[in-house]
Amino acid sequence: MTSDRNKRYTIKELSAEFDVTPRTLRYYEDQGLLSPERRGQHRIYHATDRVRLAWILRGRRVGFSLAEIGEMLDLYDVGDGRETQRAVTLKRCNERIKALEAQREDLNATLNELQGFAALISSMTRDTETGQWIHADTGEPLASYGP
Amino acid sequence: MTSDRNKRYTIKELSAEFDVTPRTLRYYEDQGLLSPERRGQHRIYHATDRVRLAWILRGRRVGFSLAEIGEMLDLYDVGDGRETQRAVTLKRCNERIKALEAQREDLNATLNELQGFAALISSMTRDTETGQWIHADTGEPLASYGP
DNA sequence: TAGATAGTTGACGTTAACGTCAACGTCAAG
DNA sequence: CTTGACGTTGACGTTAACGTCAACTATCTA
Numbered sequence: 001m002t003s004d005r006n007k008r009y010t011i012k013e014l015s016a017e018f019d020v021t022p023r024t025l026r027y028y029e030d031q032g033l034l035s036p037e038r039r040g041q042h043r044i045y046h047a048t049d050r051v052r053l054a055w056i057l058r059g060r061r062v063g064f065s066l067a068e069i070g071e072m073l074d075l076y077d078v079g080d081g082r083e084t085q086r087a088v089t090l091k092r093c094n095e096r097i098k099a100l101e102a103q104r105e106d107l108n109a110t111l112n113e114l115q116g117f118a119a120l121i122s123s124m125t126r127d128t129e130t131g132q133w134i135h136a137d138t139g140e141p142l143a144s145y146g147p
Numbered sequence: 148m149t150s151d152r153n154k155r156y157t158i159k160e161l162s163a164e165f166d167v168t169p170r171t172l173r174y175y176e177d178q179g180l181l182s183p184e185r186r187g188q189h190r191i192y193h194a195t196d197r198v199r200l201a202w203i204l205r206g207r208r209v210g211f212s213l214a215e216i217g218e219m220l221d222l223y224d225v226g227d228g229r230e231t232q233r234a235v236t237l238k239r240c241n242e243r244i245k246a247l248e249a250q251r252e253d254l255n256a257t258l259n260e261l262q263g264f265a266a267l268i269s270s271m272t273r274d275t276e277t278g279q280w281i282h283a284d285t286g287e288p289l290a291s292y293g294p
Numbered sequence: 295t296a297g298a299t300a301g302t303t304g305a306c307g308t309t310a311a312c313g314t315c316a317a318c319g320t321c322a323a324g
Numbered sequence: 325c326t327t328g329a330c331g332t333t334g335a336c337g338t339t340a341a342c343g344t345c346a347a348c349t350a351t352c353t354a
Contacts, residue, residue: 012300022301027342041302041349055260061253063210066341076264086268093265100258106208107254111247113202117223118240121233159330169331174312188319188332213311295354302349308342319332324325 009045018053028056031066033073063103072096156192158183165200175203178213180220210250219243 011022028034029043033056036043045053052073059069075089124135158169175181176190180203183190192200199220206216222236271282 010300021343023342023344026302031341042300043302058253058257061210061250062257063208072261086271090265090268093261093268097258097261097265100254100261103208104251104254104258106205107247107251110205110209111244111251114219114240114244114247118237118244121237121240124233157330168313170313171311173332178311190331298353299351300349301351303347305344305346307344310340312338314337315335317333320330322327322329324327 005047007047009050011043011045014045014050014053018057020057025053028053028066031070033066033070062100152194154194156197158190158192161192161197161200165204167204172200175200175213178217180213180217209247 009017011025015022015025025034025043025045029036034045034049034052036045036049038044055073056066056069059072060066064072071092075093120135156164158172162169162172172181172190172192176183181192181196181199183192183196185191202220203213203216206219207213211219218239222240267282
């Protein structure tokens with residue numbers, strides 16, 4: 001049962017797997033987002049580092065800054081057991097959730113407009129007489145759709 | 148019927164309404180994202196500029212770069228009627244849609260984990276004997292949840 | 295033993311997206 | 325007329341998130 005959890009990675013392997021450069025991993029470490037083991041001079045990444053990295057990159061894709069991602073990761077690292085700390089963690093956690101939900105609204109709105117526009121373009125034909133682009137059904141020209 | 152469409156804005160008004168600085172609006176103009184009318188020296192923003200600005204800012208919140216947003220806005224500005232141009236527009240449009248859908252997946256995943264973690268924290272109680280934080284139902288400690 | 299290979303730490307460069315500041319124009323109000 | 329309020333154009337500064345490069349170290353291989 002020496003499972004997946006026991007796998008170790010060099011900086012090259014991990015960076016290759018996630019398609020980032022070694023420089024990036026060292027930078028994340030500088031910023032306190034990762035803290036791999038050290039075997040002498042070299043870094044050795046464990047499964048937990050791998051999971052954290054995946055988390056970081058996903059956060060980045062969603063638009064968070066590294067500082068924000070760091071905070072979010074810190075939320076997970078509270079196991080000591082101070083009541084106030086628990087409350088703060090929960091509060092920040094809910095704030096982040098709010099932000100993400102707002103962002104999801106923005107994303108959906110943007111997506112809808114783009115899809116609507118794509119559908120519009122698809123349904124356009126060229127008028128056989130004037131050579132202008134018109135709506136296939138209504139016959140109206142494209143004019144000034146959208147923003 | 149001199150509707151909403153006829154309203155004009157100074158740079159101050161528009162920037163205040165959207166909570167950005169005038170500098171930002173000038174910068175967006177530099178980058179070709181906006182092109183307000185000029186009355187002599189001053190800029191005059193119309194309803195269309197307002198709509199574009201809203202679009203830009205939403206795109207920004209969703210994580211696009213200004214360059215990308217510029218491309219997306221350009222998609223809307225094609226009314227001349229060259230077939231290849233229409234095809235290209237549609238293609239890029241669909242690419243953007245793909246990217247947005249991928250991002251929505253990331254966002255949902257992040258959101259789910261955060262919500263799950265928040266729920267976990269909420270359900271923790273302190274053990275009356277050891278003083279440790281444990282799961283209210285299972286009695287297990289927090290240990291190393293998450294990344 | 296020499297070279298190739300993989301890694302390390304600084305130090306400095308780069309890009310995007312503005313902020314900040316200086317110097318100037320303009321137009322209505324006192 | 326001059327004093328603000330509002331606006332303008334450069335020019336330079338700043339921050340985040342790395343890229344790039346130099347100078348080293350350690351280890352493995354031929």
